[in-house]
Amino acid sequence: MSSALERRKARAAWVFLAPALLLLTVFFVLPVGAGLLLSLTDFDVYAIASPGAMRFVGLANYAHLLRDATFWHAVGNTLQFVLIGGPLSLAVSLGAAMLVNAKLVRMRGIFRTIYFAPVVTTLVSVAIVWKYLYHPRYGLINWLLHLVGVGPVDWLGDPHWAMPAIILLAVWKNFGYNMLIFVAGLQMIPRELYEAAAIDGAGSGRRFRHITMPGLAPTFLFVSVTTMIGYFQIFAEPYVMTQGGPLGATRSVVLLMYEEGFRWWRMGMASAVAVLLLLITLAGTLVQLRWARRDP
Amino acid sequence: MRSVTWRKMILHVGLVSGALITLMPLAWMIAASFMHPGEANRMPPPLLPSQPTLENYRQLFTRLDLLRNFINSAVITMLATVLSVVVTSLAGYAFAKLPFPGRERMFKSLASALVVPAQVGMLPLFLILRELGLVNTYAGVIIPYLASIFGIFLIRQYTLGVSDELLDAARIEGAGEFTIFRLVAVPIIKPILVTLAAFTFLSAWNDFMWPLIVLSDSGMYTLPVALANLVGEHVQDTELMMAGSVLTTLPALIVFLIFQRTYVEGIMAGGVKG
Numbered sequence: 001m002s003s004a005l006e007r008r009k010a011r012a013a014w015v016f017l018a019p020a021l022l023l024l025t026v027f028f029v030l031p032v033g034a035g036l037l038l039s040l041t042d043f044d045v046y047a048i049a050s051p052g053a054m055r056f057v058g059l060a061n062y063a064h065l066l067r068d069a070t071f072w073h074a075v076g077n078t079l080q081f082v083l084i085g086g087p088l089s090l091a092v093s094l095g096a097a098m099l100v101n102a103k104l105v106r107m108r109g110i111f112r113t114i115y116f117a118p119v120v121t122t123l124v125s126v127a128i129v130w131k132y133l134y135h136p137r138y139g140l141i142n143w144l145l146h147l148v149g150v151g152p153v154d155w156l157g158d159p160h161w162a163m164p165a166i167i168l169l170a171v172w173k174n175f176g177y178n179m180l181i182f183v184a185g186l187q188m189i190p191r192e193l194y195e196a197a198a199i200d201g202a203g204s205g206r207r208f209r210h211i212t213m214p215g216l217a218p219t220f221l222f223v224s225v226t227t228m229i230g231y232f233q234i235f236a237e238p239y240v241m242t243q244g245g246p247l248g249a250t251r252s253v254v255l256l257m258y259e260e261g262f263r264w265w266r267m268g269m270a271s272a273v274a275v276l277l278l279l280i281t282l283a284g285t286l287v288q289l290r291w292a293r294r295d296p
Numbered sequence: 297m298r299s300v301t302w303r304k305m306i307l308h309v310g311l312v313s314g315a316l317i318t319l320m321p322l323a324w325m326i327a328a329s330f331m332h333p334g335e336a337n338r339m340p341p342p343l344l345p346s347q348p349t350l351e352n353y354r355q356l357f358t359r360l361d362l363l364r365n366f367i368n369s370a371v372i373t374m375l376a377t378v379l380s381v382v383v384t385s386l387a388g389y390a391f392a393k394l395p396f397p398g399r400e401r402m403f404k405s406l407a408s409a410l411v412v413p414a415q416v417g418m419l420p421l422f423l424i425l426r427e428l429g430l431v432n433t434y435a436g437v438i439i440p441y442l443a444s445i446f447g448i449f450l451i452r453q454y455t456l457g458v459s460d461e462l463l464d465a466a467r468i469e470g471a472g473e474f475t476i477f478r479l480v481a482v483p484i485i486k487p488i489l490v491t492l493a494a495f496t497f498l499s500a501w502n503d504f505m506w507p508l509i510v511l512s513d514s515g516m517y518t519l520p521v522a523l524a525n526l527v528g529e530h531v532q533d534t535e536l537m538m539a540g541s542v543l544t545t546l547p548a549l550i551v552f553l554i555f556q557r558t559y560v561e562g563i564m565a566g567g568v569k570g
Contacts, residue, residue, distance in 0.1 A: 005467070010396035012473035020387035023443035028409070031417030031424060038420055099311050104304045113556060114315045117322065120552040122502045124520035125541035128527050129325045132534055138337040140324060172321070177563065184564035233413050236504045240524050254415055254505075262509055267419050274416040285411055 039271035048265060061272035071273070073248050074256040075280070077163060081252065082231045082284070085167040089231075090224060092175040097182030098212075112183070116176035123173065127240040130169045131156065134241075156242050159249035166237045166250055174230075178223045185219030186212070221292045225285055232281045253277045329353070329539040336534040352539035360536075362543065364515055365522040369501060370547075372434055372518060376441040376500040381493050383443050385485070388451025389477055393463060403452075406445050414440070415505075422509055436510045437518070441500050447492050450562065454488035455481065491562030494555040501548050519544045 039061055041047075047054040065071045099105070100112045118126065133140050134155035145151040155165040189211065197207050213220075235254040238244050244251035244259075251259075253273060261270030323343075328336040330348040356362045391403055421440065422431070430436035458481055466476045482489070507518045514525065523540050530536055552559060 006395070008473070009394045013390040013394035013396045013399070016386040016390035016394060016473075016477070019383045020443040020448060023383065023439070024406075024445070027421060027424075027439050028417055028443075031420040032412055034420035034424075035416045035418075096314060099307060099314065102307050104300070105307055105311060111311050111315060112560070113553075115318055116556075116560070117549065117552070118318060120498055120502075120548050121322070122520050122541075122545040122548055124502075124504050124524050125325070125545040126321060128523065128537055128541050129321050131527075132328075132336070132537070133321060133324065135337075138339065138341060138534075140320075140341050143339070143341050172318070176318075180560060180563045229411065229413070233415065236524075239504075240527065254413075257415060258505070258509075261419050262422075267423070271416075271419050274413070274419065277413055278416050281413055282411060 035271045035274055038268055039275045041268040043266075043268040043271075045265035047267075054268075057268070061269050062276070064269070065272055065276065070248065070251075071256065071276075074251050074253045077249065077251060078232060078234065078253045078280075080163050081167060081170070081234050082228055084164075085170050086224070086227050086231050088167065089171045089175050089227060090178060090220075092171055093178035093223070094182050094216075096175060096179040097186060100179070101183050101186045112180070115179055118173045119176040121173070123236045124240055126173060127169065127237050130165075130172075131241050134165055157246055159247045162242055162246060162249045166234075166241060169237060169241075170231070170234070174227075178227060181219060181223055182216065185216045189215035217292070221288070225288050228284055228288065229281055232277065232284065253280075325538050325541050325545075328535055329542045331535045331538075333533065333535055336538070352536045353543070355536055356539055356543055360526060360540070362519065362522060362540065365517050365519045366543070368434075368516060369518040369520075372437050372507075373497055373500045375434065376438045377493050377496045379438070380442050380444060380447065380496045381489055384447035384492060385451050385482070385489055386477070387443070388448045389455050389481055389485075391448065391452040392455035393458065393460070393481070394473070406448065410445055418506070418509065425510065431510055432512045432516055437507050438500075440506055441496060441503075444496070447496070450492055450495075450565075451485065451488055453565065455485050458484050487558055488562065490555060491558045494551060494559045495562065497551055498548055501551075 040056060040058060041054050042057045042060075043054045096115050100108050100115065105111070132138075134142075136142060136152055136154045136157065139155070141155070142152045145153065153161055155161050193211050193215075194207060197211060202210070233254050234252045235258065238250040238252055238255050239258070242250045244255050254277065257270045257273040257277070260266045260273060327342075327344050329352055330350070331342070331345040332347065332349055332351070335342060335346065391399065425431050425436045425439070430439070462480060462484075463476055466480050471479070502520065503518075504520045504524070507521050508524070511517050511521060514522065517525065523537075523544050526540060527537055
């Protein structure tokens with residue numbers, strides 16, 4: 001009886017899973033596998049016309065990229081975005097979460113909605129808006145800086161400022177998402193812990209260090225891994241705001257992949273860029289997981 | 297007592313200034329979209345239009361012909377949302393409530409696939425769709441949105457809370473598995489389905505890279521792609537571009553405001569348990 005029921009459930013499971021598994025296999029697993037193979041070929045604009053023109057070149061694409069200054073520049077830009085933008089965005093998210101979660105605050109819901117609004121805006125739209133805000137002559141940001149006697153800064157035209165400018169936009173756009181996850185994490189910490197600590201005379205700094213931070217540790221790991229994976233894939237911001245310039249200062253790894261693959265149609269080379277991005281992302285994830293495990 | 301009042305004030309000053317900074321770019325976008333040509337580039341930068349005009353919006357639909365792109369975006373987003381909710385909820389339900397040998401292992405391998413950047417598969421996917429004749433079609437844009445691993449997670453997590461007794465009672469009554477899913481499970485997991493629909497709607501509407509790759513004809517472009525394309529030639533027309541940005545981002549904001557409760561809860565639930 002029960003084994004008949006089990007068989008019936010298992011059969012239903014496969015029917016229910018079939019569409020999703022089929023789609024994921026054909027349009028995700030297969031392309032990812034094919035991407036690995038494509039990266040070992042010289043697939044280019046001629047191969048698009050006749051696939052017979054494609055040749056197996058082994059690791060030649062990788063060897064080329066690892067010796068290519070443009071590739072390393074793109075890796076450096078992406079790492080700058082991940083290593084500065086990521087922590088900055090986590091810090092802003094945590095600060096905002098503690099503000100909107102504070103017991104004393106009225107109308108938390110409204111503030112939460114306002115802080116979250118940039119997350120749901122269209123990246124292309126707000127990248128264009130910020131491009132104008134950053135305008136060296138007419139932009140609101142330089143005008144505000146001018147009021148306090150700073151500037152003018154050629155935000156998107158100066159190789160030193162272009163990446164920080166894009167990081168600022170990204171932090172503004174994204175902090176609301178992690179803020180919500182931090183709020184959820186903060187609400188899981190038992191209130192009694194704070195009350196007991198207050199009775200023992202612990203100040204707010206010590207309560208933050210000894211209750212909030214340990215209590216948030218699992219949330220922190222989740223948020224920093226997902227944020228890092230997302231930030232490694234930065235593309236639309238530089239595409240819209242700077243086209244990777246000035247002097248390649250904002251060309252990210254994904255933008256390089258896009259240019260190689262879809263502008264120059266060097267799809268073998270572009271696939272190698274994508275695979276290297278995957279390896280960098282995996283390495284980053286492993287480092288974070290290991291780091292979190294070692295921390296008590 | 298006095299220190300509580302002080303802390304309250306500091307908190308609110310922090311919150312309000314944070315809110316002003318957060319809203320400033322959006323407020324300026326909306327204000328500039330109603331300004332006359334050239335007005336936004338005056339010094340000091342005006343924060344409100346002196347004589348509000350709808351001229352920029354009229355230009356979007358006449359000279360720039362963005363209505364087509366709006367329709368493209370709307371159709372693609374609707375189709376992606378409906379289809380993906382069906383495909384994803386079936387799979388999520390199976391992972392939660394229909395055990396079969398190897399289920400946990402399969403679920404774990406799906407989870408590890410979340411680390412793989414979508415870009416790795418994008419180039420071959422483009423070539424596959426090209427072989428299938430789906431480049432520059434709605435179907436070509438929609439396909440990658442249909443089965444989302446993240447969505448399957450979300451549904452599974454929520455469906456785990458549905459009581460097995462209820463499902464078994466329906467089985468004893470003689471209901472088939474699909475009927476049980478549709479008539480017993482779906483009403484219970486409806487909140488998470490709404491969350492998933494809102495998620496899919498927003499990510500499909502806002503997506504840029506994939507439509508940019510797969511759509512080659514400007515008449516087929518989605519709004520974000522069309523807008524990114526226009527900003528190159530109209531970079532001087534600040535007010536017009538702000539109107540285009542409002543048109544592109546407003547539907548997303550409206551959908552968010554309607555569904556914000558379930559959407560926000562979905563993110564908070566996914567993050568804590570994830």
